[in-house]
Amino acid sequence: MKFQAEYLRSFTKQVFLSIGCSDADATLASTVLLSADLRGVDSHGIARLAGYVRLMDHGRLNPNPDIKVVYETPSTAVVDGDKGLGLVVAPRAMEIAMEKAEKVGSGWVSVRNSNHFGIAGYHAMLALEKDMIGWTMTNAAPLVTPTFSLDKLLGTNPIAVAVPAGKQPPFVADFASTAVAYGKFEILQRKGLPAPIGWAQDAEGMPTDDSNAVKSGGGLLPLGSDREHGSHKGYGLGAIVDIFSGVLSGANFGPWVPPFATAGFMNTQQAAGLGTGHFVGAMRVDGFRPTDEFKADMDKWIGAFRGARPVAGETVLIPGDPERETEKIRAVEGIELLPPVIEALRELASRFNINFDDPAN
Amino acid sequence: MKFQAEYLRSFTKQVFLSIGCSDADATLASTVLLSADLRGVDSHGIARLAGYVRLMDHGRLNPNPDIKVVYETPSTAVVDGDKGLGLVVAPRAMEIAMEKAEKVGSGWVSVRNSNHFGIAGYHAMLALEKDMIGWTMTNAAPLVTPTFSLDKLLGTNPIAVAVPAGKQPPFVADFASTAVAYGKFEILQRKGLPAPIGWAQDAEGMPTDDSNAVKSGGGLLPLGSDREHGSHKGYGLGAIVDIFSGVLSGANFGPWVPPFATAGFMNTQQAAGLGTGHFVGAMRVDGFRPTDEFKADMDKWIGAFRGARPVAGETVLIPGDPERETEKIRAVEGIELLPPVIEALRELASRFNINFDDPAN
Numbered sequence: 001m002k003f004q005a006e007y008l009r010s011f012t013k014q015v016f017l018s019i020g021c022s023d024a025d026a027t028l029a030s031t032v033l034l035s036a037d038l039r040g041v042d043s044h045g046i047a048r049l050a051g052y053v054r055l056m057d058h059g060r061l062n063p064n065p066d067i068k069v070v071y072e073t074p075s076t077a078v079v080d081g082d083k084g085l086g087l088v089v090a091p092r093a094m095e096i097a098m099e100k101a102e103k104v105g106s107g108w109v110s111v112r113n114s115n116h117f118g119i120a121g122y123h124a125m126l127a128l129e130k131d132m133i134g135w136t137m138t139n140a141a142p143l144v145t146p147t148f149s150l151d152k153l154l155g156t157n158p159i160a161v162a163v164p165a166g167k168q169p170p171f172v173a174d175f176a177s178t179a180v181a182y183g184k185f186e187i188l189q190r191k192g193l194p195a196p197i198g199w200a201q202d203a204e205g206m207p208t209d210d211s212n213a214v215k216s217g218g219g220l221l222p223l224g225s226d227r228e229h230g231s232h233k234g235y236g237l238g239a240i241v242d243i244f245s246g247v248l249s250g251a252n253f254g255p256w257v258p259p260f261a262t263a264g265f266m267n268t269q270q271a272a273g274l275g276t277g278h279f280v281g282a283m284r285v286d287g288f289r290p291t292d293e294f295k296a297d298m299d300k301w302i303g304a305f306r307g308a309r310p311v312a313g314e315t316v317l318i319p320g321d322p323e324r325e326t327e328k329i330r331a332v333e334g335i336e337l338l339p340p341v342i343e344a345l346r347e348l349a350s351r352f353n354i355n356f357d358d359p360a361n
Numbered sequence: 362m363k364f365q366a367e368y369l370r371s372f373t374k375q376v377f378l379s380i381g382c383s384d385a386d387a388t389l390a391s392t393v394l395l396s397a398d399l400r401g402v403d404s405h406g407i408a409r410l411a412g413y414v415r416l417m418d419h420g421r422l423n424p425n426p427d428i429k430v431v432y433e434t435p436s437t438a439v440v441d442g443d444k445g446l447g448l449v450v451a452p453r454a455m456e457i458a459m460e461k462a463e464k465v466g467s468g469w470v471s472v473r474n475s476n477h478f479g480i481a482g483y484h485a486m487l488a489l490e491k492d493m494i495g496w497t498m499t500n501a502a503p504l505v506t507p508t509f510s511l512d513k514l515l516g517t518n519p520i521a522v523a524v525p526a527g528k529q530p531p532f533v534a535d536f537a538s539t540a541v542a543y544g545k546f547e548i549l550q551r552k553g554l555p556a557p558i559g560w561a562q563d564a565e566g567m568p569t570d571d572s573n574a575v576k577s578g579g580g581l582l583p584l585g586s587d588r589e590h591g592s593h594k595g596y597g598l599g600a601i602v603d604i605f606s607g608v609l610s611g612a613n614f615g616p617w618v619p620p621f622a623t624a625g626f627m628n629t630q631q632a633a634g635l636g637t638g639h640f641v642g643a644m645r646v647d648g649f650r651p652t653d654e655f656k657a658d659m660d661k662w663i664g665a666f667r668g669a670r671p672v673a674g675e676t677v678l679i680p681g682d683p684e685r686e687t688e689k690i691r692a693v694e695g696i697e698l699l700p701p702v703i704e705a706l707r708e709l710a711s712r713f714n715i716n717f718d719d720p721a722n
Contacts (some may be wrong), residue, residue: 073466075436076648102463106435110649133609146666148675153666161601163608171604173597199502203498206671223584223591229559230584234533236680237598239666240522243532247658248494250648254665272661287437288471288609297608300633304615305507305514305600311566314509317436319597 002334004117008046011345011356015049018352019056020063021085029087036119037335039325042117043183046337050344051083051261055115059112060258060275061085067092074104076250079111083275086117086138094126094287096132097282101132105287110249112128113274116140116260120160121323127162127282128170131291134162135281137247139252141259145219145228146235152219153255157241162320166295168302172320179221179240185211192268195278198225209356215276244279250278362703363695370395372706372717378711380417382446382589390448397480398696399689405480408699411705413446415478421447421619421636429452435465439610440472444636447478447499451639452594455495457588458643462493466648471610474635477501477621481521482535482684488523490645491532492652495523496642500606500613502620504520505539506580507596508588509564514615517542518602523681525646527656529663533681538599541584546572549697559586570616578652605640612638 009030016026029052037045065084069077077096081089093109100107117123119134127134140155160174178299180199188195188211195211202208203217207226214220222234246253258271285294308316337345349356370391377387390413395501396404416422422593426445438457442450454470461468478484488495501516502671521535541560549556549572563569564578568587575581583595607614617633635690669677698706710717 029565059365073446073645073648074464075489076644078649101488101602103435105437106466106467108644108648126372146669148672149666149669149677150672151669161597164430171600173601174599175591175594177594179515179585196589205675223594224540225590228557229590232678232680233536233538236522236536239532239680240534243524243659243662245661247655248646250650250654250658251656254662267680272658283437284434285609287434287469288432288439289611293611294608296603297611297614297633301604301608301615305510306508308512308514311509311511312565317593318595321601350443350638353407357551 004334005038005331006035008037009348010336011354012046012299014353015053015348016085018065018354019053021088022064025063025085025088025209028091029085030146031116032087032091032181035122037328038330039119039121039323040330041119042335043181043186045225046345048260049339050348053348054261058261061115063088069096070323071259072332075100075106075108077107077111078110081111081114081275083113083115086115086278088113088192090117090123090136090138092128094123094136096278097280097360098127098130098132098350099210100285101282102130106281108281109279110244111280112249112251114251114278116276118276119164119174120158121172123172123280124160124162124174126130128164130282131164132282133164135279136160136161136247137241137279137302139242139257141257142255143182143214144218144222144238145205146239147222147232150203150219151255154222154235154238154242155257156220157238157245159237159241163298164295165298166292166300168299169324171302171318172323174319174323177223177234177241179223179225179234182214182220183215192275198229207228208281218346229241236249241279245277246273248279249273249277251275253277279315280287305317363697366395366399366692369696372715373407373410374712375715376414376709376713377424377446379715380422382416382449382554386424386446386449389452390446393448393452393479393483399688399691400480400482400684401691402480404542405491407706408702409477409621409657411709412477414621414709419622421478426450429521430457430595432664435471436461436467438470439466440470442475442636444476445476447637447639450475451484451497451499451641452487454639455484455497455641455643457583459488459491459493459639462643462645462648463491464598467642467644470640471605471644472639472641473610473612475612475639477637478639480535481519482533482639483522484522484550485535486523486531488646489525491524491643493643494644494646495521496640497521498602498640500603500618500638502574502618503616504543504581505583505599506566507600508583508593509566510662511564511580512616515583515599516524516618517581518599518606520598520602524648524659525656526659526663527653529660530685531681532659532679533665533684535680535684538584538595540584540586540595540603543575543581546575548594555559559590574715587642602640606638608636609640610634612636640679
């Protein structure tokens, strides 16, 4: 069943207020979270709201963090998120990166002691308003087996890059460094369907179509799927994200990155650093070329790709097109939520005594 | 048959001197070119030497370029390569990036009006000596079909990232944004063998095992191979490289990037900018954390990955391991060259009246 985005955002804001966030932080966090639902990245939106509350219950979340720069040069910094919501820490880090870019052309901020930050694309796109190119990366709990490894050592470690254009909408690439997002397995699990070969390996490191493989000793495969098709490149990409987000900041990295919202891990395994790590960057377009020249060439770039001859029955898309199309539709028609997500929202409503008008009732 | 690296480097230097390069540039260019052969990237080494000479013959190469910054901020710049050898332009751009990093923490240089720069990893690794993280990207002539496109719009557009460690050797990822490098098709073509499905598409955009597909209307596939396995991510990655290298600098981009060493293209198709584009960057490790802390954590990172349980009969490698192993062996045992490569060197020796002691004679 469907809900209007603003209704869900307002509900989400009240939940964040209920766990002790300031009004400004609750507004920001709910906006970031709902942007995922609006853009069609359902796995990173309101479906995770109960998880953020569990983080709080487990003592891993500080609702009123003192987010601050702990180390810096004119174009670089490390920000300590003070166990705050990644949804709030990442935009703040991006602001710092953009302030640096304003002054010296570019700004690069590695973040430690944070939590899950929602969709990477949201933060990268903050740079667009200022005619900057935005970068975002984050590490995540280990689900991915590097090429020829039986051990899961990397998260799905996404990268987002947002580039402004002129008359064309911006270029926004936002993708995990794996063959697929873990959410695709969850969909197949619910339906009892197998997964395509190339998405996961089994406990012996062999190709498998078992959509439960990651839960039974297997692992998610890096982009490229196998060595012959370049999985070592997807592994390299995920490793770069992990090093920039975790090692450069002093956050956890590799097998030590804590899971999204459970307590168990932190109690059983020594940490390698503080919380989850992110890496964000901003480059002023006019740190390289006059902005109007750059934008005219970006329009030409986008035009050339959008105008390519397509494979029969298909369309050549520009990175960012599918999410923008979904957002247009969902902003009007509302956001479809699955029954278990609605059930979780009902529980939050009951726990925090917030009104939740389920349209089914 | 095998040749010692120093012998080939000296021969290569003489060829570059013969086309009018300065002694310093010929030394640098020959060192960069031979580093590819030493590291096992045979397709980007001395096998291309005759191609660089053809660039000169076609009037596309300036042997004495005035490489200069044409636009800059404290942390960013555009460098015009003045039609110089990419082998010389890229290290100079990296020097500028490192000078900026020395002053303000990081430096980012987009390069226009250059040519093929050899292996991306060489330039990124220049940062290691200064305890910096190095980045390199370059665009290249269009061989790659974006997801669902019949037109070839992107090059193999590689990315290299080099990260210093402490007691461990450095992390050096250096990979094309395609499923495989084009050189792998050339090997299969010579042997008359088919290619694995997932490397190329045919003229209708369908999967094919034809190792000549790219020459007969097909295209190289982005990393991920098909939409179901994330080819839109490989496409996004190649697009980011193209935009940073080409659009940000004012070089050619997308379908307009000139081929390595033929003249025809430039005569038949309008250029979108100047020459080939690169993007290089350097970040001071101590722009983020004290260097010793960072290196200790990199050693821990590398140790965790190297220590992972391997798939039976395989080894879990760190990006950079295979090239370093090859270099150790080839530095002692020499570099094996294929007969057509030796033949091309003989022709250059004859044309420029340089001594070439083919061990076969």
